[in-house]
Amino acid sequence: MASQDITAHSGSKYSNRVILKTLMESSDGGLGLVGQRIVIGGWVRSSKEVRKEPVPPPPPIDNGIDKTRSKEVSCVEIIQSRIPLLRSIIKVLGGSGYTVREKFESVAPKPRPPPRSTVYLLVTDGSCVASLQVLVDSSIVPPSQLLPTGTCILVEGVLRQPPGQGKHVVELKAEKVLHIGMVDRDTYPLSKKRLPLDLLRDYSQFRPRTTTVASIMRIRSALSFATHSFFEEHQFLHIQVPTITATDCEGSSNMFQISTFAGKTDKKEQSTIDATEGVSLEAIKGALKEKRNLVENLKRSESNKEALVAALQDLRKTNELASQLEVREKIKSETSVKTDTVNMSEDFFSNQMYLTVSGRLHLESYASALGNVYAFGPRFQAEKTETAKHAAEMWMVEIEMAFSQLEDAVNCASDYFKHLCKWVLENCPQDMSFVAKRIDSNCIDRLKSMTLCSFEKLSYTEAINCLKQVAENTFETNLEWGVALTAEHLSYLADDIYKKPVIIYNYPIEVKPFYVRLNDDGKTVAAFDIVVPRVGTLVSGSQNEERLDMITARTKELHFPTEQYEWYLDLRRHGTVKHSGFTLRFDLMALFITGLTNVRDVIPFPRSYGKANN
Template sequence: MESEQAMPATVSTQLTTFKYSNRVLLKTILERRDGGLELAGERVVVGGWVKSSKEVRKEPVPLIVGDHGPDEPEPRSDVSCVEILQSRIPFLRAIVKVLGGSVGQYPLREKLEAAVHKPPPPSTVFLKVSDGSCVATLQVVVESSLAPPSQLLHTGTCIIVEGLLQQSLVHGTNVIELRVDKIHHIGTVDYSKYSLAKKRVPLDKLRDFCHIRARTTTVATVMRIRNALDFAAQTFCQNHGFLSVQVPILTTTDCKGFGEKFQVTSLFGKAGGKEEPHHKAIAELEGVSLDVIKAAVKEKSNLVEELKRTDSNKEALDAAVQDLRKANELASQLEAREKTKPKTSKKVDNVKSSEDFFSSPTYLTSSGRMHLESYACALGNVYSFGPRFQADKEESPKHAAEMWMFEVELAFSQLEDAINCADDFLKFLCKWVLENCPEDMKFVSQRIDKTRADHLHSVISSSFERISYTEALDAIKKVTEKKIDTKIEWGAALTEADLSYLADEIYKKPVIIYNYPKEAKPFYVRLNDDGKTVAAFDIVVPKAGKLISGSQNEERITILTTRVKELGLAREQYEWYLDLRRHGTVKHSGFSLEFDLMVLFSTGLTDVRDVIPFPRSYGKANY
């Protein structure tokens, strides 16, 4: 619905409109100390989505019965004209039918039918509207004379309206409401197919609707906190003289030296030199395709069962069944193709990599630190923020195939410098969230985790415990409880359970663990004098686990070359990296923040897929 009247050029001098749409953000109204009461009487334009609604019908016009004197009170009836007519519908229809054949009686029939189909009485619609700028919603009051209530009442309806702010007559969450006198836009909702039609949809179900789940209060709150952390991280770096550098997503190097990688190719579908009509570039882990489809089939089967169990609308169930049928057909085709393939063939259709888009094997990057290092050796202090990929199939609430990393690299620095920087960096992020997201953190405390703000305060005020890997191992071995494996031998990697126990139970505060065995860290980490450990560190936080990993990198070309050889890495892929040691080498260090896990820690949620806008995990990449 579009209004013929144009939106106003200006609004209240107390409010600032959004420059590019001339509307007022709801946070500028609702997050004032008085809840916006001082703005009563101001004219504004707002836009947003309906979170909840109700319609209140007005009292019908009273029916006058008989004559009465001028000084007598007007008699009133509890029954409206419409109700009287509706009660006489069978009788009236009979009269109309009898009189229908007479030409002279058509006017009577039309009047009777018009009375029977009289429109509903006027009503007032009360809408709770959110525009995503804050947790709170604004109550918007619309008379039915401006728009049919049926167009406004459904959850998810988008509106742009104009009117006067006034003090709410009903005491509730808002002290101010908007009385609408102009409607500029109504974006209606197909409610039978709208995924958020039901209240309190579980977070795991919302993952199936990532394109609209941000309309829920919980996910919207998480995204605002995520935005604040993004801004805070870059603010810290910019304030301390770091330069932002964009590193590549595609790389020919194994940036960690271990772990599964996604190989990128444009040869999928080629066989015997014949190219399919569509030249598709894909990122595929060898041998995973069939497993991915089977996982999708299982997920879609569960969705169908859930829709049947919850008596969902028939259209949604039919669509899910059809989707499952297609997935089963694709799985059958892939199974048949796998059976006909030569068992010795593991390459993509046996096409040489020299024929690929890139002349050598190329992967999605799992870390940007190696590339970032080259710019640190020219610009001094640099940072990068972007997606990193790991093709592990593990099902973990703290792992996804695509996760975002905030990476920092410092030239002319050693391990201690990187640890100090990471310590300050983490505390800065926690403080920023508490100071700049008070309403969102209030919602987190009320609806997700009432102790979350306390955990953030604890990080800010704590003096992080600093222990070596060997000291950490000794502390674990002294544990008498059976919660963790205390028989772990020196040289083994510390598990997530080990790290959490150190921070949660033993030290009860953030822990920095350094000097790891060289086998547990990437090949480029600087070898210590003992020849067994490397200058690497992790920061482990209570109720969060490991958030930051860092290291001083090896600047000595002879030792780095030896490490490449020990691990059997293809040296030709690392010649550019070795060049940094040949030409003006310098001691340097840095660290990586698992950004998604930082958001998880700040919000108190338990699964990383709930804090990533469009999560990608094993078998699930629907967008």
């Protein structure tokens, strides 16, 4: 019967445990299941032990012995009772005047059992913000195994209403503890309460156990689901574009190169390197000179043959070490040869390959056959900087639409952005309430305003003129037409002037990728950015060049290697079509939703320059 109860109220088809979200976020807060036996599993968020009142000792037992008589027992009688041989001697010697008592039975007092206690645990399984209070009697499991924060437990018990008025609607009275995953308080990093987010980045394997990061990840998951639902609703096809590519999609030099050449040092060479690691070749050469001088002096003096033999052995060993160091330096110089001097035909792909910075070029080939398509995945940039809005690996949502122009891409991007804001408000109310309480009190109002407001639209030229009119113009970068707008300029437009999303379009040709369509003025291209408050540029898009002669001229002007882009130019040679698209920086969208300031706090395992621990 118990197993039937558990199965009937399980929140998961693939486990016999109840997922806490189905319980804690139900309309009655779980009251409908009061009295039912369920299984829950999770991790201890906080705990306390409450000791029960000790049971009073039982009254003394009356065994019929005359207490007044017992007071008259003499020392001799006590000795008689303890030493049987002495009793016999006293009897023989006529000690009949003394009463010989039987041996006293010494009864050791029974040890008192440890005092009973109840452990109160707040348990979370990561499915929601709320925790379930679980009561475990010390007779079931020793409290010391359950109390540390982070302990994993699987518990079977009966759901009940807490006695009295409290903040918990229901609680679980444990009857069985099915599993305990203990932690070491001394080494577990989350034993301390409320660690700041920047310190949590060093423990990315544990930080989702914190309430803050768990809420961020649930919001991020909702954004991912909302992305697919939006494009599915508008009949886009989801395409997986390659992560490894031979094409520099953005004309950028900050790309991660892929090669199998590194690490091919053979074992003999590697052992040589290991044996000489930390030893300087220059220092060894200096030691060699001293040892040779010592040998020459000993040879001339001929006074101590044993010292000469020892010096010669020492010189030989030093020579061997110097030879090993020379081999090490040679290996280092060979492995540090630049890739342009390496014969790439011997590499895995037979030519230079990179981690992609953008999937839009590959997506175009499918838009040219399937119409409207989108991709969702990681993109990589090897920038040796550590800013709050950039990481080496970031997730992007990219779309391409056939038979469309710049205005179509702008409208699609605006609708998609509003859809994400609305989706989170409707589907993550508990997480957003927590974020408003713990991180940004204005986050909910900000999202509501995003779904209702119209976006400000201005050309690049108008944006330059607008910023030049700012009285307290103290921008670090001078405002000149043809120069890329910096994050400082863009944030000022969205945060200070318009206080809402701003769409900037028709950029100078020099500041946008080679594939963007040239406008009729010959100076600007059909590109746009959506700049939002707090984050900056969230979306970048364009109408792409469909004219073969124009894009060919552009690649030659930028001195791009022709062979890398032949496949892309083929799309213009055969069945070309007007098309447009955009890229939304997914991690920055999560940053905007939560009100956080550093993108590393919304990425599950952030990678940045010099930092990748797992």
